Amino acid sequence: MTIRLVAVDEHVLLRLGLNRVVATVPDITLVGEAGSAAEAERVVAETRANVVTIDASLADSDGISLARRLRAASPDLGVVLLSAVSDDNLLYRALDAGLSAYVTKAAPIPSVLAAIRHAAVAPHSFTAPGLSSALSRRRGQTGLLSQREQEVLSLMRDGLSLPTIAQRLAVSEATVKTYVSRLYSKLRVNNRSQALMAAVNQGLLVSADAA
Known part of the structure; x- marks a missing residue:
């Protein structure tokens, strides 16, 4: 080619x-x-x-x-x-x-x-x-995701809805929405698919295929 x-x-x-x-x-x-x-x-x-x-x-x-x-x-x-x-x-x-x-x-x-x-x-x-x-320098500047944010991100990768994530973590759906909002802000994205792609690219998450 x-x-x-x-x-x-x-x-x-x-x-x-x-x-x-x-x-x-x-x-x-x-x-x-x-x-x-x-x-x-x-x-x-x-x-x-x-x-x-x-x-x-x-x-x-x-x-x-x-x-x-x-x-x-x-x-x-x-x-x-x-x-x-x-x-x-x-x-x-x-x-x-x-x-x-x-x-x-x-x-x-x-x-x-x-x-x-x-x-x-x-x-x-x-x-x-x-x-x-x-990317290592970037993580050092913005700070790594908190443990709970990492858990939410992993569950989002697995395709769980926000109500299901709330049940899995034993927290309210409003609390999960707060975590998701923080994730979007830290990753500078606007939706779930963008967040997952950005997290994989930055080494914060293993892709679903590799998990």
Whole structure:
């Protein structure tokens, strides 16, 4: 499979450099370039790209906001977010937004190519150099879930309803709702499926298939 790549960056030299890099490998073809978010939406649609690299800071849009718009039009589009500097908070945002990969512009060429290839074959699975260390730092910042929150999360994974969870834990349903609200806040999500996905990605929960 040849990866159809679009590079979105307002710096022409970076796009030129990426073009030279992918020209040396047989499985990636740069089919389009864009210097702005507005241009990117058109180019990605016209070229039928399956992977896009996006500068985290564009003049007319936040890179993650652009990624969301592109994904709305092409749900299986692989998205690699590029950043000028290593930034844990930006990595967390990319992870939470469901992007495919995060890598700095100073990363070694093999790392950039690996991120693009990952995005092509697993667009909804996130990867980044140093991801495990970054997630450990995140847990240190936000604090691990309490024992009871972890129990609620595990029962949610098992598909139990809130009233059933309340019965299982011998607490009121209102108390369970409070735990769930805290979980959503800590994981920065809005519903059960997002919470379970975020918990698995952050190593807070074993997936149902692996349990």
